[in-house]
Amino acid sequence: MPELKQWRELPVAGALAPADVVQPHTGGWRTSGRPVPQFAACVNCLLCWLYCPDSAIVLDGTTFAGIDYDYCKGCALCVEVCPSGALSMEPENDA
Amino acid sequence: MSAPDPQLLTGGEAVAHALCQIQPDVVPVYPITPQTPIIQTFSSLVADGAAHTEIVNVESEHSAMSAAIGAALAGARTATATSSQGLALMAEVVYIAASMRAPLTMAVGNRALSGPINIHCDHSDSMLVRDSGVAQLFAENAQEAYDLMVMAPRIAEHPDVSLPVLVCQDGFTITHAAEPVTMLSDDEVRAFVGEYRTRVQPLLDTEHPATHGPFAMPDYYFEFRRAQAAALEACTRVVADVADEFARLTGRENHAVEEYRLEGAESVVVALGSSAGTVKDVVDELRDDGEPVGLLKIRSFRPFPTTALRVALDGARDVIVLDRADSPGGAPPLAAEVAFAMAGLDVTLHSHVYGLGGRDLHPEAIRQVLHGEAPRYVGVRGEPCPA
Numbered sequence: 001m002p003e004l005k006q007w008r009e010l011p012v013a014g015a016l017a018p019a020d021v022v023q024p025h026t027g028g029w030r031t032s033g034r035p036v037p038q039f040a041a042c043v044n045c046l047l048c049w050l051y052c053p054d055s056a057i058v059l060d061g062t063t064f065a066g067i068d069y070d071y072c073k074g075c076a077l078c079v080e081v082c083p084s085g086a087l088s089m090e091p092e093n094d095a
Numbered sequence: 096m097s098a099p100d101p102q103l104l105t106g107g108e109a110v111a112h113a114l115c116q117i118q119p120d121v122v123p124v125y126p127i128t129p130q131t132p133i134i135q136t137f138s139s140l141v142a143d144g145a146a147h148t149e150i151v152n153v154e155s156e157h158s159a160m161s162a163a164i165g166a167a168l169a170g171a172r173t174a175t176a177t178s179s180q181g182l183a184l185m186a187e188v189v190y191i192a193a194s195m196r197a198p199l200t201m202a203v204g205n206r207a208l209s210g211p212i213n214i215h216c217d218h219s220d221s222m223l224v225r226d227s228g229v230a231q232l233f234a235e236n237a238q239e240a241y242d243l244m245v246m247a248p249r250i251a252e253h254p255d256v257s258l259p260v261l262v263c264q265d266g267f268t269i270t271h272a273a274e275p276v277t278m279l280s281d282d283e284v285r286a287f288v289g290e291y292r293t294r295v296q297p298l299l300d301t302e303h304p305a306t307h308g309p310f311a312m313p314d315y316y317f318e319f320r321r322a323q324a325a326a327l328e329a330c331t332r333v334v335a336d337v338a339d340e341f342a343r344l345t346g347r348e349n350h351a352v353e354e355y356r357l358e359g360a361e362s363v364v365v366a367l368g369s370s371a372g373t374v375k376d377v378v379d380e381l382r383d384d385g386e387p388v389g390l391l392k393i394r395s396f397r398p399f400p401t402t403a404l405r406v407a408l409d410g411a412r413d414v415i416v417l418d419r420a421d422s423p424g425g426a427p428p429l430a431a432e433v434a435f436a437m438a439g440l441d442v443t444l445h446s447h448v449y450g451l452g453g454r455d456l457h458p459e460a461i462r463q464v465l466h467g468e469a470p471r472y473v474g475v476r477g478e479p480c481p482a
Contacts, residue, residue: 013308014307014311015305021309
């Protein structure tokens, strides 16, 4: 745990450089399972990437490459918009 | 150079001309009486090519302040304007503007808050955002509204401040009443306000990306609020410095307080806004009759000039605070400030509420107030309450 700063040490308005920002893994907020890809069924339309509100769709260049479960909050929007059935919600412990 | 001729302008027009001379880069704004003449006049000036400002016609005051924050933090000199319900709708975002340290300026035409719905002057709208962390300067007349508007960007953008500054003028009484106003030249105003500067990392500096408005848990929220309070504490000195510089340029005094005939004054009225002008007339009349009375006018309500007020009022016997806003069930806002500032001094505080919803304050009522003959609520039918 880093030492907490005094008020005079804070940046003006709390505008923080990326290096100063603690990155909490908000994927821990998922409560209703996780989206799991079937790569064979993926047509690479990237609608999941476009719709994901947490930027948790991982691309390799412009190719769908999976889901970043550290940040996926399990909203299932990607499953909803996937036209090819390549994404489905699965319980956490089966994934 | 020779003094320019005064021009006949309403307070709203005077502030619009000041804005035109300041040339903000962005003005997101939504019309509302009695602010409308400010943006109406300013829009005409921009349409005529007198300023390069991008006016953003937003869909509400909530959006106006939201857009203003974005513009100011992106690196654009930004101003807006509002009144009453507009300020109430905007209030949520006014707090955020202060917390994000957006150095913008806002002209306020003070108007009563609903209900009942009313379009005329009182200070309840300003007092609604009293604790938001913005600076609030109150004008007595159109000239002061112009002067304070020219001073406002310098205060807002000072590195130790970096906060929104509200320039408040009484709705209709100042916004719509024409008076002689002496303006500076465009070049003088531009030299006075200088280039836009902000201490906050500009949003559009993509070489140095930053997170703005981060979440703060109990381990940091309090430290951020303390830093914000320090900015308003520093603002007291900045208001004084900018007023000094403005006085050297114009010969006009616009400091945080104005002491009017306080020499040997035993009864002193404390007031904000246009009523101070009426009080001055009554003070002059009573002084002619040999009565030791005076006025302490507050221009800077936030930051509140606690020390200056305490010094000015030490030696008075009775201090009479006139509030144009009420705080039902508690002390009216100006009276509360004055009581805090005077704690421990051997003076008696009298608190009166007057002028709500545009009710006029007549000289006779001020005489009664100064003679201890007025009820707590001045000018309302049915006062004083029967024993």
